[in-house]
Amino acid sequence: MPTIGVNKEDFFVALGQRFTTDEFQALCFDYGIELDEDTENDPSRPADEKPELKIEVPANRSDLLCFEGLARSLNIFQTADVRPFIAGAILRGVKFTQASYDSFIGLQDKLHQNLARQRTLVAIGTHDLDTLQGPFSYEAREPQNIRFAPLNQTKEMDDKHLSRYLHIIRDAPKYPVIYDSKGVVCSLPPIINGDHSKITLATTNVFIELTATDRTKLEIICNSMVTMFAQYCAEPFTVEPVLIKEADGTTRVTPNLAPVRLEVSVEYINRCCGLELSAESICQLLERMAYTSRPLGSQIEVFIPPTRPDVLHACDIMEDVAVAYGFNKLPRILSNRSATVGKPLPVNKLADIVRLECAMSGWLEVMPLILCSHDENFAWLNRRDDGTTAVKLANPKTVEYQVVRTSLLPGLLKTVRDNKSMRLPLKIFETSDIVLKDDSLERRARNERRWAAAYCGKSSGFEVVHGLLDRILLMLRVEDYFIQEISDSTFFPGRAAGVYLGKRGEESQRIGEIGVLHPEVLEKFELKYPVSVLELNLEVFL
Structure with missing residues (x-):
């Protein structure tokens, strides 16, 4: 959510009164915003810098993104009647x-x-x-x-x-x-x-x-x-x-006990319940549930009594028809009219297969955060930000959460760094999403499911990571793939390879990388031992 900084003294003047930190925090809480920081109590604030209030506001409230709008809204809120x-x-x-x-x-x-x-x-x-x-x-x-x-x-x-x-x-x-x-x-x-x-x-x-x-x-x-x-x-x-x-x-005049009128499609009720009832039959069922209703061609006019404030949509009417008909009497059939069986999305099913095989091979799954700092995502991996890939937060709360990751590697390497007390070798993996900019979509970004693994030990362990890659692709029944040396500043020179789908020498598709990390990358992440990693795009196997 965006964070707005306002001059503390000027803001209290605009509100017409002074607040203690606790009082102002309570006012913000009541209004649905949050006082993130009061810099007056910050010992690192320069003496010539005026105190600021940093206020976190909802992303959908564009009227609160400036001093004037925020002060106006809080003034209106404060001066409203206690119980109007x-x-x-x-x-x-x-x-x-x-x-x-x-x-x-x-x-x-x-x-x-x-x-x-x-x-x-x-x-x-x-x-x-x-x-x-x-x-x-x-x-x-x-x-x-x-x-x-x-x-x-x-x-x-x-x-x-x-x-x-x-x-x-x-x-x-x-x-x-x-x-x-x-x-x-x-x-x-x-x-x-x-x-x-x-x-x-x-x-x-x-x-x-x-x-x-x-x-x-x-x-x-x-x-x-x-x-x-x-x-x-x-x-x-x-x-x-x-x-x-x-x-x-x-x-x-109160109370207002007039029934609320709603029109519901006969076809909608029958389709959801798996029935073939006439409009008249549905009206008889609704009568059992205390509704007044009548047929209107392909629609049913329903009057919702004042005792039922829970009825807001046609789906609520449909549910009461099912209750009146009897849930136990509804037909138990699978058809195009009734979606009754759930199943995982193909990408999630694929990810679960990879997770299971990695775990059975002795690797530990980790779940880092999807947000990271800009440096962790780019500079620490010896990568350059060209502005076309990473989704950046407009008002990040801390430097640790500046961008949505475009690679799973930062999370894996931070996990290795924070678990130095664990006995080596350390073998971890993650199967999760990254986010990439995509101007062809309405939301201007897309998720991509990836799989990554990292091996940290007294030797590089490249052959161990390579063995895991072979095992996973074997279980996915991928026959035509190969690795080929590439130049990538994230990896040690001569110790990096791209992973390709297809036959060598023919048209092939690069789906990921495998290699030994460059010493500069290890230094940035405070790692003392060599680390070998791989990262693949799983969606190409769907």
């Missing part, structure tokens, strides 16, 4: 039993813990409507000006003596609070309700209010609460809506 969204509903004539009451409270707790993310996204308040007087007001007030008796308490308290959810809004300049028309505190969301309006088994009219930082989650949780328990109302499955008047004068 609210909804409400009323259940009248409810007749609670102990079991239904416990279930009602239990659902509220489970929604808080899961969908509401411990009340950070949505907070639910339930009240005995008969103890309150509407209309209700949703306000933001300074904490010291809010005093009330919290749930199950008889004494008035301030914010310092409230529940474990206080941390959600503790640092906000103002706290959200809901009042009735007589100034009674209904709740201090997302922390706690007032004791004045708590519900009991004797409650018959339930007022439900919800506040949120996420509108979608607000609507889902509001609908869940009222649809699950409207059956206990005097008139079953009847919900009394609440009119919300926004600060800008606009109005809306």
Whole structure:
């Protein structure tokens, strides 16, 4: 992800306040970015250099790639209301039993813990409507000006003596609070309700209010609460809506229990399930799953009830058709209509064959990182970067991760370097991808599966590496191949060869290299003993 450097003093001026490092780190975390470094505390910073904040931002947020955009976005984020969204509903004539009451409270707790993310996204308040007087007001007030008796308490308290959810809004300049028309505190969301309006088994009219930082989650949780328990109302499955008047004068009604309309192809459902059902038969199955639907030619019009926020796509409808039909009754056949068997990609199957044969030959597999430094990929291998092969990171976090490797050798050699305490000879291999630039593709780069091995011992071990090459190509049933001396600055002069497919003297294809590394390469990677390596492109065998 890109890292943006901004002048610390100027940035805090733009934000209108100063932050400690921890405070600013918390702000960045809340917004989905990351404070990578505060150079004010860096002892290596020159005295005449002003402190900087280095901030890591998502790659898809081009609006955060400059000082102005970053400051503007954080200012908007900070000055937004603490919990800007609210909804409400009323259940009248409810007749609670102990079991239904416990279930009602239990659902509220489970929604808080899961969908509401411990009340950070949505907070639910339930009240005995008969103890309150509407209309209700949703306000933001300074904490010291809010005093009330919290749930199950008889004494008035301030914010310092409230529940474990206080941390959600503790640092906000103002706290959200809901009042009735007589100034009674209904709740201090997302922390706690007032004791004045708590519900009991004797409650018959339930007022439900919800506040949120996420509108979608607000609507889902509001609908869940009222649809699950409207059956206990005097008139079953009847919900009394609440009119919300926004600060800008606009109005809306909650909850919105209108079903969502979706069209699904009959052919799609039959193809995925391996069936040949008519549109009418599918509608009958959907009725079993609580949908309202009707045929529309080759399509089916489906109305998704407010109890099913999980249904987002035609595949969800198809799954419910399969459930209604019976998974155990679905035909168990392999056909062009139903993809039911998975298998590895050919390149992965090939790589697994190579891994297995190397392991059985006594070689150890290693898995280095795909990123490396520019020097490790080029200069340390005595190779020149012509700018046409390596994919480079625009804003690398450290010098160790500057480019995507174009060879498996740097990773193998670093592994040998970091395992000097191991008994020699050390025989390791890797079968993995490199990345090369390719302007013919939309993404401007491509992966290439390669296989590489390295032998480090008191002798060069060239014949050992050559033997491994012969073994692998034998198991791949490659008959026509040969090696031929090449000039490559990575290898010791006269100790390097290209690996070719085809017959010598005829048209052939070079697929890799094998040889003894040049002493300069060994010195760069801090290796004291000779090393022989090979590297092949495996994709030519597909």
